[in-house]
Amino acid sequence: MAEGESASGGRHERFRGDYPIVVEGLKNQFGDAVIHENLDLEVKRGEILGVVGGSGTGKSVLMRSIIGLQTPTAGDVKVFGKSIVDADPDEEIGVRDRWGVLFQGGALFSTLTVGENVEVPLKQFYPEISDELRREIARYKIMLSGLPEEAVSKFPSELSGGMKKRAGLARALALDPELLFLDEPTAGLDPIGAAAFDNLTRELKETLGLTVFLITHDLDTLHEICDRVAVIADRRVIAVDTVPNLMELDHPWIQEYFNGPRGRAALTAQALDELRKHMDMPVAAHAVKALDNAPATKDKA
Numbered sequence: 001m002a003e004g005e006s007a008s009g010g011r012h013e014r015f016r017g018d019y020p021i022v023v024e025g026l027k028n029q030f031g032d033a034v035i036h037e038n039l040d041l042e043v044k045r046g047e048i049l050g051v052v053g054g055s056g057t058g059k060s061v062l063m064r065s066i067i068g069l070q071t072p073t074a075g076d077v078k079v080f081g082k083s084i085v086d087a088d089p090d091e092e093i094g095v096r097d098r099w100g101v102l103f104q105g106g107a108l109f110s111t112l113t114v115g116e117n118v119e120v121p122l123k124q125f126y127p128e129i130s131d132e133l134r135r136e137i138a139r140y141k142i143m144l145s146g147l148p149e150e151a152v153s154k155f156p157s158e159l160s161g162g163m164k165k166r167a168g169l170a171r172a173l174a175l176d177p178e179l180l181f182l183d184e185p186t187a188g189l190d191p192i193g194a195a196a197f198d199n200l201t202r203e204l205k206e207t208l209g210l211t212v213f214l215i216t217h218d219l220d221t222l223h224e225i226c227d228r229v230a231v232i233a234d235r236r237v238i239a240v241d242t243v244p245n246l247m248e249l250d251h252p253w254i255q256e257y258f259n260g261p262r263g264r265a266a267l268t269a270q271a272l273d274e275l276r277k278h279m280d281m282p283v284a285a286h287a288v289k290a291l292d293n294a295p296a297t298k299d300k301a
């Protein structure tokens with residue numbers, strides 16, 4: 001029995017261990033290009049872990065390695081205590097229906113309605129449930145993701161960018177996952193849409209008890225909702241910590257990223273939000289006024 005699994009071994013028993021995702025000594029190589037080498041990462045149960053790194057550092061490849069879509073050159077990946085690496089894609093190892101994935105761009109089937117898109121994983125993993133129940137579950141997940149009921153019968157082409165992301169999220173939530181993988185969920189959204197999606201992610205994490213693996217370039221997202229952030233550079237995870245602790249580290253990429261103009265603007269915005277919560281206190285009101293007058297830029301890397 002794997003660490004953290006319950007004695008009953010039931011299919012839907014939730015993982016009780018500390019680290020639902022453990023990556024050890026991961027290596028990924030395409031031809032001569034070594035993307036990861038000796039990459040280690042542990043994701044804590046119940047956290048939102050942000051994953052950052054320069055373009056092409058292998059954030060998506062890491063995510064694909066964790067969900068079994070990419071067979072690593074070396075190393076091991078355990079999800080809920082079970083190794084993903086040697087598992088046959090068709091073999092039932094009892095973990096694939098316990099995660100949901102929102103791919104970059106949503107990856108919705110364009111010929112299916114939103115409702116039918118959300119039904120796809122339900123059909124795949126629970127073919128025995130009735131059409132009526134499946135439709136009802138899909139409708140519930142769509143509304144849980146903040147879409148109006150009318151969206152159920154719409155096609156992806158009829159949705160805005162933000163609505164497509166929410167539809168992709170509804171599909172990712174279809175199976176009541178314990179793990180949620182989000183690949184750049186706020187990319188392409190306007191600042192208000194991005195903040196709304198961040199809030200939704202945090203609310204879902206709290207109410208559904210999710211563990212979230214979140215790839216992002218969005219500094220606001222990192223500051224606002226991530227419990228910890230893993231930084232990928234030099235082919236491995238060079239640090240995993242809270243944003244304030246990361247900002248103290250003396251690594252050139254980390255310094256440029258978090259302490260550059262965009263990083264500082266995101267930090268100021270977050271400080272402003274915090275202060276607004278205490279506006280009834282005269283000192284806070286004064287500080288907010290001063291900060292409101294300071295130049296601010298929405299940062300999107």
Ligand SMILES: Nc1ncnc2c1ncn2[C@@H]1O[C@H](COP(=O)(O)OP(=O)(O)OP(=O)(O)O)[C@@H](O)[C@H]1O
Pocket residue numbers: 030035053054055056057058059060061062
């Ligand atoms: N199947 C593949 N075959 C060959 N090369 C690949 C494959 N998948 C990814 N790569 C390469 O691996 C590198 C890392 O890709 P990946 O998409 O993980 O980067 P990323 O950090 O997510 O980048 P971005 O922030 O731009 O999305 C890139 O150079 C990419 O071209």
